[in-house]
Amino acid sequence: MSAPPRPRVVIVGAGFGGLWAARALAQTPVDALLVDRNNYHAFLPLLYQVAAAELEPEDIAYPVRSILRTLRHARFALADVEAIDLAGRVVKATERSIPYDFLILATGSVSHFFGVPGAARYAFPLKTMEQGIGLRNHILGCFERAAHEPSAEGRRRAVTFAIVGGGPTGVEFAGALAELIRGPLLRDFPGLDTREVCVVLLEARESIPPGLPESLRAYTEGRLRRMGVEVRVRAVVAEVTPHAVHLRDGTVIPTETVVWTAGVRGDPSARAWGLPTVADGRVKVLPTLQVPNHPEVYVVGDLASVEEGGRALPMVAPVAIQQGVAAARNILRQVRGADPQPFRYRDRGTMVAIGRNAAVACLGRRRFSGFPAWIVWLSVHIFKLIGFRNRLLVMINWAWDYLFYERAVRLILPLQARPSSQPAAEVRHPPGPGQAAEESGGAPKPGPDGPKPSAL
Numbered sequence: 001m002s003a004p005p006r007p008r009v010v011i012v013g014a015g016f017g018g019l020w021a022a023r024a025l026a027q028t029p030v031d032a033l034l035v036d037r038n039n040y041h042a043f044l045p046l047l048y049q050v051a052a053a054e055l056e057p058e059d060i061a062y063p064v065r066s067i068l069r070t071l072r073h074a075r076f077a078l079a080d081v082e083a084i085d086l087a088g089r090v091v092k093a094t095e096r097s098i099p100y101d102f103l104i105l106a107t108g109s110v111s112h113f114f115g116v117p118g119a120a121r122y123a124f125p126l127k128t129m130e131q132g133i134g135l136r137n138h139i140l141g142c143f144e145r146a147a148h149e150p151s152a153e154g155r156r157r158a159v160t161f162a163i164v165g166g167g168p169t170g171v172e173f174a175g176a177l178a179e180l181i182r183g184p185l186l187r188d189f190p191g192l193d194t195r196e197v198c199v200v201l202l203e204a205r206e207s208i209p210p211g212l213p214e215s216l217r218a219y220t221e222g223r224l225r226r227m228g229v230e231v232r233v234r235a236v237v238a239e240v241t242p243h244a245v246h247l248r249d250g251t252v253i254p255t256e257t258v259v260w261t262a263g264v265r266g267d268p269s270a271r272a273w274g275l276p277t278v279a280d281g282r283v284k285v286l287p288t289l290q291v292p293n294h295p296e297v298y299v300v301g302d303l304a305s306v307e308e309g310g311r312a313l314p315m316v317a318p319v320a321i322q323q324g325v326a327a328a329r330n331i332l333r334q335v336r337g338a339d340p341q342p343f344r345y346r347d348r349g350t351m352v353a354i355g356r357n358a359a360v361a362c363l364g365r366r367r368f369s370g371f372p373a374w375i376v377w378l379s380v381h382i383f384k385l386i387g388f389r390n391r392l393l394v395m396i397n398w399a400w401d402y403l404f405y406e407r408a409v410r411l412i413l414p415l416q417a418r419p420s421s422q423p424a425a426e427v428r429h430p431p432g433p434g435q436a437a438e439e440s441g442g443a444p445k446p447g448p449d450g451p452k453p454s455a456l
């Protein structure tokens, strides 16, 4: 008698949620197929270092096929998912349809511009590897342009960098950018007047990074200021244009670079695929992570809206990882005929790197800042990176930077280059689905911080 067919679990998205789900299913009586539009898993918590020319893209990415190579019963398919037939249990991807018995959706989130006019069009989001590389090219290009710009006004605009959102990503990027500029770039461009260079961090709320204890917020703000970052709190962005960011209080900051780290929302595809979403675009799931009326469909990570203690869980890597594993275990329970269990998040804490020798960490009841927090931050990130090679490369780059105040990565890749006469975003990111509506929509409001910090 032949063995009964193995249930097929299709996982869409090889980020933290999807990859950990695939790993948890690999040695079990199901066949897992992991689908992603990219052939790599990206370690997004270090993406800001790619944008700040500290790490190469390949230092923080790892080929999914290599990760799955040793796992029996877990396969990978490179495909962009375009639709899901929930009734027919079929994932429709580019040039192929993939049937499933169980589905785990882990397609993550996108930048949220809160309807601020011009933001979706002219600001640089920082969510994908392409965006990280594009931003790095743009920043390096700004210095090249400033080097031969005759007018002081034009030079100042070229080397003013506005970061919107004083959450962890904004803080980390502001610190890394300030160190890139004050170290290697001003040495590369000795003709530039340092007084013309400006990194400004704009936060709509009272302090940065929101959500951390007061002492750690004060340390973060003070440290950034000492590093030369202009921190503006209660600064609500009203409009972004190709050449300036306008604040609600009437301030205009001339700049060609507005980096948007002010908010994220669930991947808008989920709604188009017929899944029930809430206001922030995330899919409303049951406590078991299943989609209501579809016990065979799970949603995990940034895309899932799960409440604990009356609040939605944050969009951070540990939530995605734990949910990926929990969804995999629930599927195995269903295969055995048992009931799925509700998901419980174990929060291990929060960390934010500010710069050289400086970080803040809140682990359980312990709060610390400065060098000890920085060492913990470095160790956790090295430990969590996938692949020995990546860990080694990141350590070498960090050590090089630390010892010589030098960044190895300063190439402007022609692939991402754009004519300087064109507004950045016209080439970079024309409004995608939903963005045009966002631009015309309602009054701008302060957004939540971007991806929240975590101890990973």
Ligand SMILES: Cc1cc2nc3c(=O)[nH]c(=O)nc-3n(C[C@H](O)[C@H](O)[C@H](O)COP(=O)(O)OP(=O)(O)OC[C@H]3O[C@@H](n4cnc5c(N)ncnc54)[C@H](O)[C@@H]3O)c2cc1C
Pocket (backbone or CB within 6 Å): 012, 013, 014, 015, 016, 017, 018, 035, 036, 037, 038, 040, 041, 042, 044, 045, 046, 047, 048, 079, 080, 081, 082, 106, 107, 108, 109, 126, 127, 128, 168, 169, 267, 269, 300, 301, 302, 303, 315, 316, 317, 318, 320, 451, 452, 453, 454, 455, 456
């Ligand atoms: C710059 C930055 C810094 C961050 N810093 C931290 C931090 O310090 N600590 C922390 O805990 N979290 C941090 N986060 C948040 C963390 O990275 C996310 O919470 C986490 O990645 C979410 O995991 P996920 O699996 O839900 O989605 P992702 O990791 O975003 O993975 C989604 C995957 O789905 C794929 N995909 C999307 N749509 C499709 C489609 N239609 N077809 C096929 N594939 C698709 C994508 O290619 C991607 O691989 C940061 C995020 C960013 C962007």
